Amino acid sequence: GDVVSWLHDFGLSAESLLYVFLPALLFEAALNVDVRQLSDEVAPVLLLAVIGVIVCTFVVGLALWPIAPVGLLACVILGAIIATTDPVAVVAIFHDIGAPRRLSTLVQGESLFNDAAAIAIYSLVVAMMASDRPANPLDGFVTFVRQFGGGLAAGYIAGWGITLFIPILRASRLAEATLTIAFAYVIFVVCDHYIGVSGVVAVASAALAVSAGGRRRLSPSNWESLVVTWEQLAFWASSLIFLFAAMQVPDLLEKASWSDLGVLVALVIAALLARALTLYGLFPMLSFAGIAKPIDREHKLVMLWGGMRGAVSLALALAAAENTALPPEVRQFVGILATGFVLFTLLVTAPTMRPLMRLLKISSLAPAEIAVSQRVIGLSLSSIPQEIETVGRQHQISPEIVAEVAKVYGGHGGDPIGAISERGELPATLRERVALYVLADREQEFCLEYFESRTVSRRVAAALLAHAARLRDGARSDGVAGYQRAAARILEFNAALRLSRAIHHRLGIARPLARLLGDRFEVQLATRFVLQNVIAFNREQIEEVFGAGPRTAMAQQLDQRFTAIDRAIAALKLQYPTYARQLELQFLARMAARLEEERYRRLRAESIINQDIYEDLQRKLRPRRRAVEVRPTLDLGLKREELVGRVAMFAALDPKSQHAVARMLRPQLAVPDEVIVHKGERGDAMYFISSGAVEVRISPTPVHLGSGDFFGELALLVADRRNADVVALGYCQLLSLAARDLHRLFGTEPALRDQIHAVAQARTAAAETG
Known part of the structure; x- marks a missing residue:
């Protein structure tokens, strides 16, 4: 009694509840979202979350206005409050009933963003109602768009900034959790009070950015620890909101009348109609336009009925009930009906979700996944009777007892627990497709293991995980x-690499290009190591579950990938053999450090060494680990004087002439399969090959040129268009000579002029006769 009385008298206002608990609820909900899956459903999620909230707010407001004892704006406030679906409740219910992945993603994403949208509308309408000026719908709409869009942008930018800062914390779990907790509240307050955008939207957007970047920048165990910490905070926040709300509910409901019950029934019907209008009226337009995949009828019914309201709606209802800027009758009306609606969803909607999904025959697993699951269960259980017999003999347990237990798993003539599905029940194409899913998922697990063990750097692990996620998404789609x-x-050579090459070519700045090429080399090297693990997994595990056919088909896919990645690595090794050796040496050193750490951990777990010795060994290992984690610097070898010295026709010049020629030339790096010269374009430069090889694609037989050769001179000498494409066969170090400098070179070095003219005449003659 004393505790309840103390809590009842505790001076925490409903508005304070929002500031204290709302950031924790929203940040945790967004942190658990798989951003890659959400990005595939961004159009339907935004439709349900933003447009759906607007529709619900105004449909409820207009529907209740004729029968409510308050004005339109008060009904709109109520509509905004009940438009929020509680992310914690939704995730818990859908996880408990085993909802399919896409359905869970849609509802989870919607529950996250409709909270933000609804709270923004609620705050806006309350401010309009409390103001002395007449309401202007256009101003309200502009303010909503500014607050929502500004919150999205500010939160996402700040969230990405935090993910870049996290690695500085050196994998300290306590520091990572503390940073994100402080960040959630800081971004909420700064956006809400200083920038003038929605703090709620900013928190959700920032958490999505942390979810997207943090999974790649935190080790798997640290990420799991961070998520668990936030789940605990969200659980406390949700529980305390319900506790404080429960103490207010009796006072609110005591003032309720039978007429309020009639309005509550109308509120439930209006909310369902608004939901149906979004799902059955607006959503098909997205599907028709090809923006979103259709949602089948069964899933729409579940989404129509499954909008749980919880802590957020209760907190907003209490905030409205205590807002002295609102008239007393409005506070009472909103508090009673919003609380009643939340109780309806908790006491009626939630318990009926499982029967509804059972009635609609909705399962979390597709038929193919069910068949595979049964097959795996059968294979797993088939070996248990023999293992039980072995354990029984070791521990001298009676054979009768062993037989009794073995019968449960199908041994000694008993029926197995799991129904064993034969391979033939799945068509071959379906088995291959599911096997592909398994390999893609397993590859992601290998990448996580490399990251967790620090066998690869954080940046490389991020690239590997992103690549593995694309493989998984591609296989599933x-x-x-x-x-x-x-x-x-x-x-592929991505936009960043192309930009860095352009910067080097135009400005002579080589560092960005060297860093990105080093990243590419390290990522491809790590990908090859991961692929070797996946190939072994396919060879050892896939046939047992899916059969020889899928294993062979998967082996072909993996062999193609391995050949392609090996070819790319070979091209880099050919151009930069020293750097390749340094990277391979670093990989092995990282692996050795990991094995050493695992050995110490095992010795400690087996009590062979005590805690003091273990900590001393770890202290000695740390500096060595840091040393091997520093990646060597890639030297592109694009110094002009060195490149000039490697070209045969320049090597004969005296040092002074070489220096003068070098000042006219511009170093350039060509990548494999790059078209250096395009047929039909006007020539503005000729090229000397310092190292590497190119292919001049002329008819009928292409010509290969190597170190010391040059190309592109004909278009300059005869002022004509290029007569062929020239493609790099690997990494090539080139020296380009602009057309304006060609005549200067000819004037200062007549011997070079004669040599270039002679080669050009020979090529022209060959082209005319060929």
């Missing part, structure tokens, strides 16, 4: 074709 497209992306 388009099967083998999607998997192959995703696999090819790691071999």
Whole structure:
């Protein structure tokens, strides 16, 4: 009694509840979202979360206005409050009933952003109602867009900034948790009070950025620890909101009348109609436009009925009930009906979700996954009777007792616990597709293991995990074709690398290019190591579950990937052999440090060494680990004087002439398959090959040129267009000579002029006769 009385008298206002508990609820909900899955459903999620909230707010407001004892704005406030679906309740209910992944993603994403949208609308309408000026809908809409959009942008930018700062904490779990907790409240207050955008939206957006970046920058165990910490905070926040609300509910409901019950029934009907309007009216438009995948009828019914309201709605209801800027009748009306609606969803909607999904025959597993699950269960259980007999003999247990237990698993003539599905029950194409899913998921696990053990750097681990996620998404969306497209992306030269090459070519700044090429080399090297693990997994595990056919098909896919990545690594090794050796040496040193650490940990677990010795060994290991984690610097070898000295026709010049020639030339790095010269374009430079090889694609037979050769001179000498494409066969170090400098070179070095003219005449003659 004393505790309850103390809590009842505790001076925490409902508005304080929002500031204290709302950031924790929203940040935790967003942190648990798989951003890659959410990005695939961004259009339907935003429709349900933003447009759906607006529709619900105004449909409820207009529906209740004729029968409510208050004005339209008060009804709109109520509509905004009950438009919020509680992310904690939604996730818990859908996880408990085993909802399918896409359904869970849609509802989880919606519950996250509709909280933000609804709170923004609620705050806006309350401010309009409390103001002496007449309400202007256009001003309200502009303010909503500014607050919502500004919150999204500010939160996401700040969230990414925090993820870049996290590695500085040196994997300290306590520091990581403390930083994110402080960050959630700081971004909420700064955006809400200083920037003038929605702090609620900013918190949700920032948490999504942390979820996207943190999974790649924190080790798996640290990420799991961070998520658990936030889940605990969210649980406390939700529980305390319900506790404080429960103490207010009797006072609110004591003032309720039978007419309020009639309005509550109308409120429930209006909320369902608004939801139906979004799902059955607006959503098909997205599907028709090809923006979103259709949602089947069963899933729409579950989403229609499954909007749980919880802590957020209660907190807003209490805030409205205590807001002295609102008239007393409005506070009472909103508090009673919002609380009643929350109780309806908790006492009626939640208990009926499981029967509804059972009635609609909705399962979290697809038929193929069910068949595979049964097959795996059968294989796993089939070996248990023999293992039980072995254990029984070791511990001298009676054979009768062993037989009794073995019968449960199908031994000694008993029926097994799990129904064993034969391979033939799944078509071959379906088995191959599911096997591809398994391999993609397993590859991601290997990447996480490399990251956790610090065998690869944080930056490389982030690239590997992103690549593995693309493989998984491609396999699930388009099967083998999607998997192959995703696999090819790691071999492509992305926009950042192209930009860094342009910066080097135009400005002579080589550091960004060297860093990105070093990243590419390290990522491809690590990918090859991961692929070797995946190939072994396919060889040892896939056939047992899926059969020989899928194993062979998967082996072909993996062999193609391995060949392509090996070819890319070979091209880099050919150009930068010293750097390749340094990277391989670093990988082995990292692996050795990991093995050493595991050995110490095992010795400590087996009590062979005590805690003091273990900590001393760890202290000695730490500086060595840090030393091997520093990546060597890639020297691109693009110093002009060195490149000039490697070209045969320049090597014969005296040092002074070489220096003068070098000042006219610009070093350039060409990457494999790059088209250096395009047929038909006007020539503005010729090129000397310092190292590497190119292919001049002329008919009928292409010509290969190597170190010491040059190309592109004809278009300059005869002022004509290029007559062929020239493609790099590997990494090439080139020296380009601009057209304006060609005549200067000819004037100062007649011997070079004669040599270039002679080669050009020979090539022209060959082209005319060929």
